[in-house]
Amino acid sequence: MDSKKRFSDRVDNYVKYRPGYPQDAIQFIFQRTGFNSNSVIADIGSGTGILTKYFNKKVLKIFGVEPNDEMRTAAETLLKSQKNFVSVNGSAEKTTLDDNSLDGIIAAQAFHWFDQIKTRKEFKRILKEDGFVILIWNNHLTNTAFLAEYEELLIKYANDYNEVNHQNLAKDDFDSFYSNYEKRVFKHKQVFDFEGLAGRIMSASYCPLPGEDNYLILFKSLNEAFDHHSKNNRIEFNYETDVYVGRI
Numbered sequence: 001m002d003s004k005k006r007f008s009d010r011v012d013n014y015v016k017y018r019p020g021y022p023q024d025a026i027q028f029i030f031q032r033t034g035f036n037s038n039s040v041i042a043d044i045g046s047g048t049g050i051l052t053k054y055f056n057k058k059v060l061k062i063f064g065v066e067p068n069d070e071m072r073t074a075a076e077t078l079l080k081s082q083k084n085f086v087s088v089n090g091s092a093e094k095t096t097l098d099d100n101s102l103d104g105i106i107a108a109q110a111f112h113w114f115d116q117i118k119t120r121k122e123f124k125r126i127l128k129e130d131g132f133v134i135l136i137w138n139n140h141l142t143n144t145a146f147l148a149e150y151e152e153l154l155i156k157y158a159n160d161y162n163e164v165n166h167q168n169l170a171k172d173d174f175d176s177f178y179s180n181y182e183k184r185v186f187k188h189k190q191v192f193d194f195e196g197l198a199g200r201i202m203s204a205s206y207c208p209l210p211g212e213d214n215y216l217i218l219f220k221s222l223n224e225a226f227d228h229h230s231k232n233n234r235i236e237f238n239y240e241t242d243v244y245v246g247r248i
Helices: 011-017 023-033 069-078 115-128 145-157 171-177 192-202 215-229
Strands: 042-043 062-065 085-088 101-106 126-141 180-191 235-247
Touching: 011 069, 011 192, 023 101, 023 126, 023 180, 023 235, 062 171, 069 085, 069 215, 101 115, 115 126, 115 171, 126 145, 145 235, 180 192, 192 215
Parallel strands: 042 062, 042 101, 062 085, 101 126
Antiparallel strands: 126 235, 180 235
């Protein structure tokens, strides 16, 4: 499937159930980059605006660059009252932004979908000479019995989880993309009832949809795992948030 269209039928669940980002991670980014009220930045692959909203009131202008129409419309709805937010129909490889116009670029849950060679060339074009690139992911952990079982269900029943998992990225990918960078890791979590857990898995592009192979067995198994491991009808969903900050 075209990576720019994968989430078109996931937007509602994406908006409701995808995690935000820990405040200490956002603070680290501002401290490390020096972004301030005069900064102009772009969120590339901005999706529904989950990361954008942490920056839009703290910088002069933020462009949300998103190729998926449904995701971009959701961000425009979320941020419609923010005068410093500019929605852009573009991609990492072709942002349509001006040369040397940005103090920084942020990309959350997105870099693994990019063509790295074309993206690096485009980022160098639109960034100022001393501009920063920040890449962020929320990585769900397997540090509880439930989360270990959840991972097993994805491997067994999700459509192409093994192929598109962003954790397939290796250190060499970052070393070749950046000229220099720093990585920090932060703790984060969500707490779900079963409806929320179902929405969270349905927000992933690799989750089978109703009528597709493995949909029924995946959700039957997920329900059984939730019933077995939940406490007071709640389950904790733990993450490590990886933040890469550097220059290219």
